[in-house]
Every structure is written in structure tokens, then in C-alpha cells.
Amino acid sequence: MNTSPSTTTGSITGTEWKPRFGVAMMSSLTTPKLMLERGEGCAVWDVDGNRYLDFLAxxxxxxxxxxxxxxxxxxxxQVATLAHVSNFFATPQQLELAERLCRISGAxxxxxxxxxxxxxxxxxxxIKLARLNKGDGSRKRIIALTNSFHGRTMGSLSLTGKPALREDFLPLLGGIEHIPTTIEALEHTIDGTVAALVLEPIKGEAGVIDLPEGYLKRARELTTQHGALLILDEIQTGIGRTGAWFEYQNQGVVPDAIAVAKGIAGGVPIGALITFGDASDLFRAGQHGSTFGGNPLAAAAGNAVLEEIESAGLIQNATLRGDQLRDAIRAIDSPLIGEVRGRGLLIGVGLTEPVAAAVVDRALGLGLIINAPNESSIRIAPPLxxxxxxxxxxxxxxxxAILAQPTEAHS
Incomplete structure (x- = not known):
């Protein structure tokens, strides 16, 4: 493994931090495998100076x-100028970012x-937006997909279609139903009682699973026909990752709203709901807000990241490098690789055996960071x-890592 001199003060090295982590951090978090100290480009270094190629970003x-x-x-x-003002005031950075998001999303x-x-x-x-789409009062159902992931707060967990994540926190929000990811189920479910359909254009946490061919277009047709909102969770697929600003743009669909976050500010926490057309008229003053939301520090970071993605051609790079990586993965002569999924630089590798965690561990031992969202899938999402x-x-x-025998020691 490559190493470089550590810049740590020496107070935390080796594995001595692990017991401290277990004491100080909530037990909902398992102890991580590494303590990372710094990064540059597509690489990070741990507190012992070991270098890793970061293909999870x-x-x-x-x-x-x-x-x-x-x-x-x-x-x-920005932090030397103005970091936070609350939502009682506006800032140029906030307004610029909002206008930029409306432009790149097509809203x-x-x-x-x-x-x-x-x-x-x-x-x-x-979810609040969906609840406001009542029509004459008959629209009370929100539809989401099985095996989906939308977050861990009580509302977002209610949308998440993974029973194992939900069961300890029942009862969750009412009025939310989960259906199989088939066009047939969609056609059977969407009617005049549905306020919104919420889905991921590619199921990221499920292992980068593509929707069936034509699914998103049919979802748009049905929701339009029945007055339901089509709300897309582009949190993982958005901001250039799939070779367009947003995945729905690859599929020729215009939603009513999109949820975005992750890549907007390159690591500075931020999220946003972007509405389109008539959906923009549903919220009234005072119905939602956030103390920190759109603060000038995060907004300045978002503007810088989005401008760099655009000016440096990184959306096109996502397509180019994604194709290269898929070709390279498919060229590996191993029966363990079953399929390669996703688009652009969001890549899922479906394995023929439930050994994803072992492959990820071997890769980490060789200096590569990737992820196993489940026992038979590997997720790859490098920087753009x-x-x-x-x-x-x-x-x-x-x-x-793929070809190594399971009993091989990490190098």
C-alpha cells in the first residue's frame, strides 16, 4: 500500500482511536475500518499515512x-465574510444558487x-409538498417503491421501502404505500386518490439498480393523467453523476419536483427541494423552513462546485469515465461478476455470490475504497x-480484489 508522511500531531495513530470511537459515538454507528486524515484529488490518507484511491467519494x-x-x-x-444569517434574511449566494439550480434542472x-x-x-x-396536493380532498395516498431508500428520518424512513430499516420504528407516517418496481404495479396503483409518486431514477442504496425500460416515462404519463405529483429522489443520481445534471434528463422526463443534495456542494452539507410548474404554487408562507438551509457558506460552496462542474466539462467526463470503468469491469475474467449496472459514474456490480463485503475488504487492503450496499452488490462512485x-x-x-482467493491475507 502506498504511504506518505502523516500530518497528524501524533495523538491519534494506529487503531488506538477505535475504543475511543466506541465510547464517544452513538451505538447506531458501527466502528469504521479507517480514520481518515486528509485528501487530495481522488485520494485520501489515513492517520498512519496510508493512501487510498477513493472510488466512493x-x-x-x-x-x-x-x-x-x-x-x-x-x-x-465566504467563512471570512458571512457564514450564517438564518432564514429571516437573504444573501446573494443563496439567491444565485437557487437560480442556478432552477436553470440546470430545467425548472x-x-x-x-x-x-x-x-x-x-x-x-x-x-412529503409535505405531496400532502399539499390534495385536489378536492380525495388525494391522500403517497406511493413509493419496494427496496427503495430515501433517508432515515421518520418521514423519509416512511418512504424507504426496506422493512429491515423500518421495523424498529413503527408506526411510521400513514398514507404511504410501497409497490413492486414494475410497470404493471404502477398502472394498477396510480389513480385519482394518489397525491404523489416518489421514486429514485436509479436505486442507489439497493445496489445501483436500474428501473425497468420505459418505467419513468410511464410514471410521468400516469401521474399527469390522475393529477398526482411525480417526485424524483435525485439525491444520489443528480449533479452530473449519471452523465447529465439529473438522471431524468437522460430519460426525457420532466418531474413535478426533485430532491437533491450530496454532490451540490462537494462535501459541505446542503440539500434542496426543487419544484416545477404548478407544483411551485403549493407551499404557502410559513409552511416549511430551515434555520441553516441555504446559509451563505453552503450556498457559496454550491455555486463554486456547480460552476466548476459546468466549466470543466465534468458531466461529459462522467459519461466518458463511466464507460471506461464499465468496459474494464466487464473485461475481468471472473465468474463472480454477473452484471454491471447504473449510468455515468454511478456504477453497480452485481456479483453471482454473496461475497461483496469480502471483495470490498480485500480492495481496502489493497488501497481502494468502494462499497457493498448489500451482500451481492458493489457500488462504485468516484469523484467526477x-x-x-x-x-x-x-x-x-x-x-x-475480484480474483483474489477469500483466504488471501490483505496486503
């Missing part, structure tokens, strides 16, 4: 990688933005800045 958050000059400059300047002049601090908060706002050298390094290490 904070779970599709670090769009510009680590310590990108554009983000560093924007945050440094245009009829679009509106409601800022929060995370994807879960954006989903909470989306990834280039030829990182693709080559990934290909070498991932191939070794």
Missing part, C-alpha cells in the same frame, strides 16, 4: 474530489427552491474529476 458527495482549489477558495472566502422561471441541509431534509419537504491514471489504478486493484 463520500457516497457520491465529493464531486470535485478532495481539497479542490475552487471549493477551498470559495469556502475560505426555469416557474421553478422554486427550498433549501435544507441534507437529502433526508429534502425528502421531508417533498476522475482521469486516466485513476481509471488505470482502479482497474488494477479491483481486478486483484
Amino acid at each position: 463520500g457516497i457520491a458527495v465529493n464531486a470535485l474530489g478532495h481539497a479542490h482549489p475552487a471549493l477551498v477558495a470559495a469556502v475560505s472566502s 426555469g422561471e416557474r421553478g422554486k427552491v427550498l433549501f435544507g441541509n441534507s437529502g433526508a431534509e429534502a425528502i421531508e419537504a417533498a 474529476i476522475v482521469g486516466d491514471s485513476e481509471v488505470a489504478e482502479f482497474t488494477d486493484v479491483f481486478t486483484r
